[in-house]
Amino acid sequence: MTLELRDVCHVYAAGTPLAVEALRGVSLAVEAGEVLGIVGGTGSGKSTLVQHMNWILRPTSGEVLVDGVDAATLNKSELRRRIGLVFQFPESALFAPTVEEDVGFGPQRMKLGEDAVRERVRGSLAMLGVEHLAQRSPFALSGGEKRRVAIAGVLAMEPEVLILDEPTAGLDPATRQDLLSLVRTLSESGVSIVLVSHDLEEVAEVADRICAMEQGCIQALGTPQEVFYKNPANAPATVRVATVLQNSSIGRPVRYADTLAALRTLMEN
Amino acid sequence: MASRSLGQFYPVASLLHGLDPRAKILCVTIFAVGLFLIDTIAGFLLMTLVVGALVATSRIPLAVFLRLLRPVVFIVALTVFFQVLFSREGATLLEWGFIEIHAGGLRLGFLLALRILLLVSVAGLLTATTAPVALTDGIEDLLSSLKKLRFPAHEFAMMMTIALRFIPTLDEEARKIMAAQSARGADFREGGLIRRSRALIPLLVPLTVGAFRRADELAEAMESRGYQGGTGRTRYRELRFHFRDALALAIVMVVLALGILA
Numbered sequence: 001m002t003l004e005l006r007d008v009c010h011v012y013a014a015g016t017p018l019a020v021e022a023l024r025g026v027s028l029a030v031e032a033g034e035v036l037g038i039v040g041g042t043g044s045g046k047s048t049l050v051q052h053m054n055w056i057l058r059p060t061s062g063e064v065l066v067d068g069v070d071a072a073t074l075n076k077s078e079l080r081r082r083i084g085l086v087f088q089f090p091e092s093a094l095f096a097p098t099v100e101e102d103v104g105f106g107p108q109r110m111k112l113g114e115d116a117v118r119e120r121v122r123g124s125l126a127m128l129g130v131e132h133l134a135q136r137s138p139f140a141l142s143g144g145e146k147r148r149v150a151i152a153g154v155l156a157m158e159p160e161v162l163i164l165d166e167p168t169a170g171l172d173p174a175t176r177q178d179l180l181s182l183v184r185t186l187s188e189s190g191v192s193i194v195l196v197s198h199d200l201e202e203v204a205e206v207a208d209r210i211c212a213m214e215q216g217c218i219q220a221l222g223t224p225q226e227v228f229y230k231n232p233a234n235a236p237a238t239v240r241v242a243t244v245l246q247n248s249s250i251g252r253p254v255r256y257a258d259t260l261a262a263l264r265t266l267m268e269n
Numbered sequence: 270m271a272s273r274s275l276g277q278f279y280p281v282a283s284l285l286h287g288l289d290p291r292a293k294i295l296c297v298t299i300f301a302v303g304l305f306l307i308d309t310i311a312g313f314l315l316m317t318l319v320v321g322a323l324v325a326t327s328r329i330p331l332a333v334f335l336r337l338l339r340p341v342v343f344i345v346a347l348t349v350f351f352q353v354l355f356s357r358e359g360a361t362l363l364e365w366g367f368i369e370i371h372a373g374g375l376r377l378g379f380l381l382a383l384r385i386l387l388l389v390s391v392a393g394l395l396t397a398t399t400a401p402v403a404l405t406d407g408i409e410d411l412l413s414s415l416k417k418l419r420f421p422a423h424e425f426a427m428m429m430t431i432a433l434r435f436i437p438t439l440d441e442e443a444r445k446i447m448a449a450q451s452a453r454g455a456d457f458r459e460g461g462l463i464r465r466s467r468a469l470i471p472l473l474v475p476l477t478v479g480a481f482r483r484a485d486e487l488a489e490a491m492e493s494r495g496y497q498g499g500t501g502r503t504r505y506r507e508l509r510f511h512f513r514d515a516l517a518l519a520i521v522m523v524v525l526a527l528g529i530l531a
Contacts, residue, residue, distance in 0.1 A: 051448070090449060093449035096474075
């Protein structure tokens with residue numbers, strides 16, 4: 001599935017003295033099966049941008065195209081099933097008595113049969129490594145467990161595009177790594193991923209392309225190499241180190257592992 | 270942002286905004302009691318004029334002020350309807366089947382409508398011209414004489430302040446949770462009453478859980494900053510009763526006396 005935003009603008013509280021222009025003409029396409037990283041400072045419009053992708057927010061002007069069709073004309077619940085959105089701190093929306101019921105909420109709303117719902121719940125809990133929590137209350141879990149369960153709740157709808165808004169914020173390194181490998185696994189199985197993050201290192205790890213936002217505009221869009229080496233001061237540590245070593249044969253790595261390999265060959269020569 | 274509703278503070282500079290909150294609370298209380306002592310049409314017309322003049326001095330645009338009154342229109346209409354329909358006083362004006370409309374009923378209905386509208390108007394003026402914090406400070410100060418009777422005036426005022434402070438926060442939280450549940454296929458707008466109230470569960474449960482969490486966090490934050498109740502606490506803004514505040518009280522009393530005698 002391809003998802004395209006064309007010249008999208010969004011103004012909060014339009015027509016009042018409190019109006020805020022959050023997006024100023026953003027054009028962006030999410031290609032089928034890619035991992036698109038969205039980076040940018042707080043208030044740069046990242047979250048506003050991704051909420052347009054499944055029509056939670058409507059563009060003040062501009063359009064959202066899903067496989068070339070204007071999203072305004074599509075069935076919204078079908079659209080939201082195909083394009084899953086995990087909000088920031090999604091654990092604050094957990095509500096059911098058990099993890100199983102909470103994760104089953106989405107599939108149930110899709111009017112699947114009881115067995116199909118159970119199957120989906122089991123599958124998505126397993127993908128997040130929390131199938132043993134199925135009968136627990138979501139309120140009795142640890143922060144990391146809650147986050148995993150909340151993400152499973154969206155994954156259970158088997159979206160074709162999965163948008164994750166700061167999924168690793170406030171998590172321990174182990175859970176963080178698990179989530180990043182989940183992103184890789186999903187993208188290998190053909191799901192497009194949009195990953196919003198403050199953490200440049202983690203975006204560098206998994207993203208095929210990066211979109212850098214600034215004050216509601218796209219400041220840079222391209223491969224991690226293109227975007228990060230264009231502005232090394234605002235890039236992962238790897239990029240900064242590599243820029244310092246530019247005159248050597250280290251190349252243009254963005255991932256930690258690539259840097260290590262490059263440095264190793266450098267040292268062997 | 271949040272829609273303006275009954276009792277929301279409207280921040281402009283005016284004579285009414287500048288009055289001491291205690292004076293305003295007392296004025297409104299006296300006025301409210303006075304309204305029940307007036308029972309002539311002339312008296313009520315005078316009061317309507319006075320309230321109109323007050324609205325003008327408050328510098329709140331008339332359209333905004335009328336919007337404050339909108340929620341009570343239904344209640345007023347209902348009371349007037351019953352008053353007119355079931356009152357059997359005075360000359361009969363209309364008889365149609367079991368429906369009888371009497372002059373006395375019309376008069377009572379009219380007075381009742383004005384009474385409710387004027388009450389809501391002055392109360393609305395109070396909250397529209399007084400910042401919530403100033404209002405609670407005023408209430409605390411007025412109730413503090415009851416402290417001797419062990420009435421927890423400070424705690425009462427603090428509870429009010431916190432409740433008011435958290436309305437916009439909870440509103441924002443509710444919007445976030447609604448968006449998150451919509452992304453999972455929840456629909457808050459479709460279906461009949463039962464389906465709609467069932468659809469609220471995924472909103473209300475996390476909202477309540479969040480409110481308790483916030484309350485806990487706030488309590489801890491207050492305690493860690495040394496809060497231990499009202500005793501010995503000083504204020505950033507000291508309330509001062511000026512000459513103009515006394516004057517306002519005097520004017521209200523004189524006007525009411527005129528209204529009652531009219």
